[in-house]
Amino acid sequence: MLTIAETSFSSRLFLGTGKFASSKIMEQAISASGTEMVTVALRRVDLSNPNDDIMSVIDPRKYTFLPNTSGARNSDEAIRLARLARAASGNRWLKLEVTPDPRTLLPDPVETLVATEKLVKEGFIVLPYMNADPILALRLQDAGAAAVMPLGSPIGTNQGILTAFQIEIIIEQAGVPVVVDAGIGAPSHAAQAMEMGADAVLVNTAIAIARDPIAMAGAFAKAVEAGRTAYEAGMGAKSTNAQASSPLQGISEDLSFL
Amino acid sequence: MPDFFSWQNQLERCSESDVMHALECAKPGIGELSALLSPAADRFLPQLAARSRDLTLQRFGRTTQLYAPVYLSNFCTNRCVYCGFSATNKIDRKALTLDEAEKEAEILYRRGFRHILLVSGESDAIIDVSYLENLAKRLCSRFASLSIEVQPLSTEAYRRLFAAGITAVAVYQETYDRELYKELHPAGKKRDYDFRLDTPDRAAAVGMREIGIGALLGLSNWRAEGMALGYHLNSLRRRFWQTNFSVSFPRLRPAAGAFAPLTEVNLKNLSQLIFALRIFDPDVGLIVSTREEAAFRDGMLGLGPTRYSAGSSTAPGGYGNPELNGEQFSVGDHRSLPEMAAVIRSKGFDPVCKDWDASFQESTLS
Numbered sequence: 001m002l003t004i005a006e007t008s009f010s011s012r013l014f015l016g017t018g019k020f021a022s023s024k025i026m027e028q029a030i031s032a033s034g035t036e037m038v039t040v041a042l043r044r045v046d047l048s049n050p051n052d053d054i055m056s057v058i059d060p061r062k063y064t065f066l067p068n069t070s071g072a073r074n075s076d077e078a079i080r081l082a083r084l085a086r087a088a089s090g091n092r093w094l095k096l097e098v099t100p101d102p103r104t105l106l107p108d109p110v111e112t113l114v115a116t117e118k119l120v121k122e123g124f125i126v127l128p129y130m131n132a133d134p135i136l137a138l139r140l141q142d143a144g145a146a147a148v149m150p151l152g153s154p155i156g157t158n159q160g161i162l163t164a165f166q167i168e169i170i171i172e173q174a175g176v177p178v179v180v181d182a183g184i185g186a187p188s189h190a191a192q193a194m195e196m197g198a199d200a201v202l203v204n205t206a207i208a209i210a211r212d213p214i215a216m217a218g219a220f221a222k223a224v225e226a227g228r229t230a231y232e233a234g235m236g237a238k239s240t241n242a243q244a245s246s247p248l249q250g251i252s253e254d255l256s257f258l
Numbered sequence: 259m260p261d262f263f264s265w266q267n268q269l270e271r272c273s274e275s276d277v278m279h280a281l282e283c284a285k286p287g288i289g290e291l292s293a294l295l296s297p298a299a300d301r302f303l304p305q306l307a308a309r310s311r312d313l314t315l316q317r318f319g320r321t322t323q324l325y326a327p328v329y330l331s332n333f334c335t336n337r338c339v340y341c342g343f344s345a346t347n348k349i350d351r352k353a354l355t356l357d358e359a360e361k362e363a364e365i366l367y368r369r370g371f372r373h374i375l376l377v378s379g380e381s382d383a384i385i386d387v388s389y390l391e392n393l394a395k396r397l398c399s400r401f402a403s404l405s406i407e408v409q410p411l412s413t414e415a416y417r418r419l420f421a422a423g424i425t426a427v428a429v430y431q432e433t434y435d436r437e438l439y440k441e442l443h444p445a446g447k448k449r450d451y452d453f454r455l456d457t458p459d460r461a462a463a464v465g466m467r468e469i470g471i472g473a474l475l476g477l478s479n480w481r482a483e484g485m486a487l488g489y490h491l492n493s494l495r496r497r498f499w500q501t502n503f504s505v506s507f508p509r510l511r512p513a514a515g516a517f518a519p520l521t522e523v524n525l526k527n528l529s530q531l532i533f534a535l536r537i538f539d540p541d542v543g544l545i546v547s548t549r550e551e552a553a554f555r556d557g558m559l560g561l562g563p564t565r566y567s568a569g570s571s572t573a574p575g576g577y578g579n580p581e582l583n584g585e586q587f588s589v590g591d592h593r594s595l596p597e598m599a600a601v602i603r604s605k606g607f608d609p610v611c612k613d614w615d616a617s618f619q620e621s622t623l624s
C-alpha cells in the first residue's frame with residue numbers, strides 16, 4: 001500500500017491524460033490500468049464544467065485527481081493556476097510543473113522550489129515534477145512536498161530511466177514517496193523503476209500513443225506490480241564488492257585479535 | 259521506534275541465506291541489518307569484516323580521527339545504576355571552574371589534540387548552558403571542533419551553544435529497551451525515555467554539524483540494540499540530511515558502584531555490531547573509545563571504526579592531576595596521542611587531529 005498525504009493507493013501506477021485519441025479511449029485505458037491517481041493538465045480542462053470531456057471521465061470517488069500546472073513558466077504562473085484550480089474544484093492536490101523551456105520541457109529547479117514553499121504554506125498537497133537531482137529532492141521535501149517526482153528522461157521521449165544513478169540516491173534518501181515521472185516508454189522501464197524501489201511511476205505518452213492503449217495500460221499495470229514484487233522480495237544486487245577478487249584475503253589473520 | 263522485542267523476534271527469524279543476501283546487497287536496509295546482527299551471522303564474521311573494511315576504505319580512506327574528552331564535572335542528579343557518577347555513589351565530587359576547564363583543555367591542546375569532547379555528569383545546577391557557552395567561547399579559537407556530551411538540553415539551549423562554537427552533540431540512549439530503561443534509571447530527569455530519544459532531533463534542528471548516538475553495551479540484548487541504533491540513525495538521516503552522524507559503542511567498564519553487566523558483550527559481538535552498522539550505513543562515523551583495550555583497538559583499525567579517543571582521563575581535572583579519583587569508568591587503553599598516532603601510521607593510516615575549521619561556522623566568527 002502506498003500512502004501519500006494520508007491517502008492510500010493500492011495501485012502504484014499513476015496515469016497522465018494527455019495525448020489520448022479520444023476521451024473514450026482514455027477512460028478505458030484508465031480503467032484497464034487499475035490506477036487510482038490521474039493527472040490532468042489544468043490548461044486542458046474546464047474544472048467548473050462537469051460535462052467537460054476529461055472531467056466527466058474522472059470519477060472523484062474512484063480516482064484521486066491530480067491537476068498539473070504544465071505550461072507554467074515560473075512560480076508565479078504555477079501558483080496562479082493552482083489557486084484557480086482549487087477555487088474551482090476545492091481540490092488541494094497538485095502536480096507542480098514549472099517548465100520554462102518549451103522545447104525540452106525540463107523543470108526549473110529554482111522556480112519549482114519557490115512555488116513548492118509557497119503552495120505548501122497555502123495548504124496544497126504538492127507533488128513537484130523535478131529533475132533527478134538528489135539535493136533538490138531533499139530541499140523539496142524540507143519545503144513540505146508530499147512526494148517528489150523525478151524524471152527518468154525528458155518528457156515524452158520514451159527513453160526510459162537515464163537518470164537511474166541519481167534516482168537511486170533520491171530513493172535511498174527520501175523521506176517522502178518517490179514517483180518516477182517522464183520518459184517511461186515501455187513496461188520494462190516502469191518495472192525497472194519499481195525494482196529500484198520507486199514508490200510509483202507516472203505514465204502517459206507510452207500508453208496514450210500505443211496502437212492499443214487499453215492493452216498497453218494493462219501491460220503497464222502488470223509491469224509495475226512485477227517490479228514492486230521483485231523489490232519487496234529483495235533482489236540480489238549487482239554486487240559492488242565482487243570486483244575485489246578475493247574479499248576475504250588476509251581477513252582471518254586480521255581478526256586474530258578477537 | 260518499533261518495540262524492542264519485535265527486533266528480537268526479527269533477529270531470531272534470520273537465516274544464513276538472509277545473511278548472505280545482506281552481505282551482497284548494494285543498499286542494505288533494516289531487514290538486511292537484522293540479518294547482519296542475527297545469531298545466524300555469527301559464523302560470517304570474516305565476511306562481515308571484509309565488507310566493512312572495503313566500505314570504510316571506500317568512504318573514509320586511510321584515515322583515523324583522534325580526539326580526547328574533557329571531563330568537566332562528576333556531579334550528577336541521576337541514579338543510573340550502572341554509572342560511577344550516580345548520585346548514590348560516594349565518590350570525590352568535583353566540578354571544574356571555567357579557568358580550570360580551560361587549563362585542562364590547554365593541556366590537551368599542547369599534546370596535539372584539536373578535537374575535544376566536553377563531558378559532564380547531568381546536573382543543571384553545576385554545568386548549565388551558560389557555563390558551556392562561556393567555555394565554548396573561550397576554547398573555540400584554539401580548537402578545530404568542540405563537541406559536548408552532557409545532559410539533554412532544550413532546542414533553545416542547543417541554538418545558543420551552536421552560536422558559541424559547539425559543533426557536535428553526543429547523547430546516548432544507553433538502552434533502547436524501554437522496560438529495562440525504566441529499571442536502570444530509577445530517579446532523576448533521565449527517567450524520561452522519550453525526552454532523551456528526541457535529543458538528537460533537537461540538536462540537529464539548530465544546525466549542529468554532527469550528532470552522536472549510541473547504546474551502552476552490557477545492559478540489554480546487543481543485537482536488538484544494534485537494530486534500534488540502525489533504525490534511529492535511519493530516521494534521523496531522513497529528517498536531517500545535512501547533519502553528520504556518528505555511533506559510539508561504549509561497553510560497560512568497571513566503575514564505582516560495582517555494577518555487573520546484565521549481559522555479556524564479548525569482543526566478537528562488539529566487532530559484529532560495528533561491522534553490521536558500517537555495512538548498513540557506509541557513511542556513519544564509528545567511534546571506539548579508550549574504554550577498549552589496546553589490542554582490540556589496534557586490531558579494528560581500518561575495519562570499520564573511523565575515530566578513536568586517546569590519552570583519556572575520565573576524572574574532572576585528571577589531565578592536570580593524574581592522581582585524581584572520581585573517574586566515570588576505568589580506561590582500557592592508556593596510550594598517549596603520539597603513541598596512538600604512531601600505531602595508526604604503522605598500520606598505513608593517517609592519524610587526523612584536525613578535520614574541521616571554525617571558519618565554517620559563521621556564528622563563531624567575530
Ligand code: SF4
Pocket residue numbers: 334335336337338341342343344345378379380448
Ligand atoms: S550515566 Fe550519566 S546521567 Fe547516569 S549517573 Fe552517570 S553521569 Fe549521571
